[in-house]
Amino acid sequence: MQALVLEQSDGETIAHVKPVSPEMLPAGEVTVDIDWSSLNYKDALAITGKGKIIRQFPMVPGIDFAGKVHHSEDPRFHNGQAVLLTGWGVGENHWGGLAEQARVKADWLVPMPEGLDGRKAMIIGTAGFTAMLCVMALEEGGIRPDSGDILVTGASGGVGSSAIALLSALGYTVTAVSGRGTTYDYLRQLGATSMLSRDEFTQDSRPLEKQRWAGAIDTVGDKVLAAVLAQMNYGGVVAACGLAGGFALPTTVMPFILRNVRLQGVDSVSVPAARRVAAWKRLVKTLPEAFYQHATREIALAEAADGAARLLKGEITGRTLVKIR
Template structure:
């Protein structure tokens, strides 16, 4: 039986997560009606949590991480998909309850797949990945709530990371004046190239959270959570909207109701795991048409599958900026 390469996660006798580069066989694949040859994946913060075990992301052992996939269909019992089709898969529990994309082969449900736009290469699709899907959905929430760049500037927290960098780029493309918040001053020039009008450190968000602080932004896209998001909420202008899509600093929210009842602020969450398929297709096609490919390439680096474990460990320690694509096969 032919084997294939994969990154494998398991637990030792003390319940600690162990990650290794290994081999699987067809019999190891999980249930599904479509078989994929994975071409590329990405390193996301959630993958870092899975590899390090810092949060209980993984729900099934052993596991293959990788919540983003660009692949070619090699076999299908689903009439919607034929061998040779180029597809994207994000969410749906891959890398958590279903073997993920850091593997040369996968077997999945055809319901989870979206056709990869022909104008997006596998690397570009994975440079966007779940991060791009999340930001695009967040931007749509701002649109639906009636906010535009004319309402004032927008703040992006955790701006040097994958989601944050894409948020800076896509918001700037739409004409927003973007304040990028990062604890890494060495990333200032890169964030400015992505379109940030202003790059600031974390100092304005230190200390106890005030019920209300000086009004600064009309909108926010927060990837950090915890006290950072609470500070941001206190600084939004009346009618402002904060999009919450990350928890790099924790799951808690030590906030006051004051911004909501005295300034009419809204807090909107984005869950990229269970976005309906039709909605995903719409977002992917829009990103393929609108994304600035030069800026996307400038914020992306490509690594091989054996290097993914180290990258996953580094991302949770804040050691990776922008987006990291994993070339599972030769691209």
């Protein structure tokens, strides 16, 4: 089989597509023939070696994939069944989806939801799945479409663009924050009603600013998240799921104790099975058909390493779909 393999030489990460024997796949109850994968921010960090994502080499990256069961030792899955996977450390410490086959634990797989196929599942991918978890966090915090405006940072990325499409479809009014003015038309097509430059959120902010947002989905962290927290309405909720701008949080307790603001962390790696299934059902029901048309760029497995470099440079908007077969 063909796989994108990461190896290390003199401290540098080397990525190349090469033949790999299926016998080399790690242990697991289910072997999947992969049709589609995608490029996520974490994949880009792993492939380029820009982040300490990979701890052991060689490694096949790819934190999500969709395909059909090739062989199963678990009664929950049968040969030929369509399945998908996101998270669980796949592509980080267990060989992942940027290959023609993967062998994984049965507990990590999700049967393909009704109304979805492998290509659409990977257009959504980990990014869309994470965005849905963020939307659910806002809902569980009591934020409704009539509560006020919702802010989405890192809006032109995979999570951000998916979040805008979901929120818009659910009736929320969305303001998008992006560092690239060239993406504004794209973000409006997804459903954002207004745009703000990232520069407005990268300066040191006061502990409390003017109240502007009922809810927010933040993919950036650091000063951007601190600025967002300072601008939240009383009782507002911020779902934080990323650290593209850094892992620090230079803020104070003031938004939390004076404005009753809630900061909800959102993890997409170790989500329990029942919540995974619920999130995927919501995604199928909520995302408009147009999302699958204008939010996607499709590449071959051989182009994945170059795509990872471009993603980190901010040259890619929306989702990058990797066609494996």
